[in-house]
Amino acid sequence: MAEFFHRKLERRAVGFVVAIIVAGSIGGLIEIVPLFTINQTVEAAPNMRVYTPLELAGRDIYVREGCYACHSQMIRTLQDDVERYGPYSLAVESQYDHPMLWGSKRTGPDLARIGGKYSDFWHVAHLTYPRAVVPESNMPAYRWLIRTPLALDDLDLDLEAQRNVGVPYTDDMIQNAAKDAIGQANPDSSYASGVVERYGEATTVSAFDGVATELTEMDALVAYLQVLGRLTDAARKEAVAKSEEVP
Template structure:
């Protein structure tokens, strides 16, 4: 009888559904906020340097995440193609993270160092010059726009306030480091930075 009352009262049912989802969500999410594996960086993972941080902004601005994920799932076929599965500690300095499983293009979590800078440049200008079957659009205009040094400096200050361990020197040198750097160069630097800790190469 009580069950019938709930089913026939749309408002009450909606409130109870929202309550159940909220409690279940908190039970799953809140513990993760206090686990070291999700809040502490994995070995070798450091905050993005100025140029790479600028490149990440270009990556997000151009919507690259719509077709490329940065999360390798723990399945044999993914590990064989992309490398070891992604860890939560690899993404502690990503705001927002670039996870996901929808891939029009390949996962990029371990793409750093897999190709040369020249390969990335040609691929970003016109992907079909290197991969004839690619349906990825070209981004030649990124060569014509420079990175905004003041914006990157401000962003690094904000990220430090949020807990990223940027030093005063890193912040003070940010504008100088990105001076004269095009968005194309920054994007390539970002791509070359992805997964380097897990590929055994030293971070910058």
């Protein structure tokens, strides 16, 4: 019966076009209508900060190495997810992610709240030889990151590109991108105070890979991992508010 109806419809070009338009319109409405209420559905996070140049470079390395293929960055509202990883992810936490890295596959654990959970030293050891700290891990090693200098020449262009898609980087941030990357990974550098001034007191300044005399891709990736879930505390505040509502 269905085959007969479909064949009959295909023979009537005008009717077939109308059917396609109707089907496309239904799908379009489902996708588009929610966008008109986005201001009501996306949480406000007035204390949300942008990625520093070093963290943004680390995110690029994370994408380049395909880390998103095995690690999601979206904690579901399921109780098991919340108990294992922390407060479920909010839409606002990804507003400066281009592209977003929510993911769906978890060969490894979700990383949405990994920031601050482990020390810099742990992350370096884990990336250098994963089974040294997680014996059952099947993650590949990324030893070359600690030997590879971080490219600084185009950091300002990265920030400018992000601003073009809505991330509120200022001219001052863009002009000082390279200096801020160096300063964030070298607490004793004369540039360290500048990155805190531009990105806020909550910005972590540390010799991420353990060596302050040179800036490596390991510095950048660890800096990125350490900020995941810490750009805003909106999710934790919402979790506390919901727990207080429970009688």
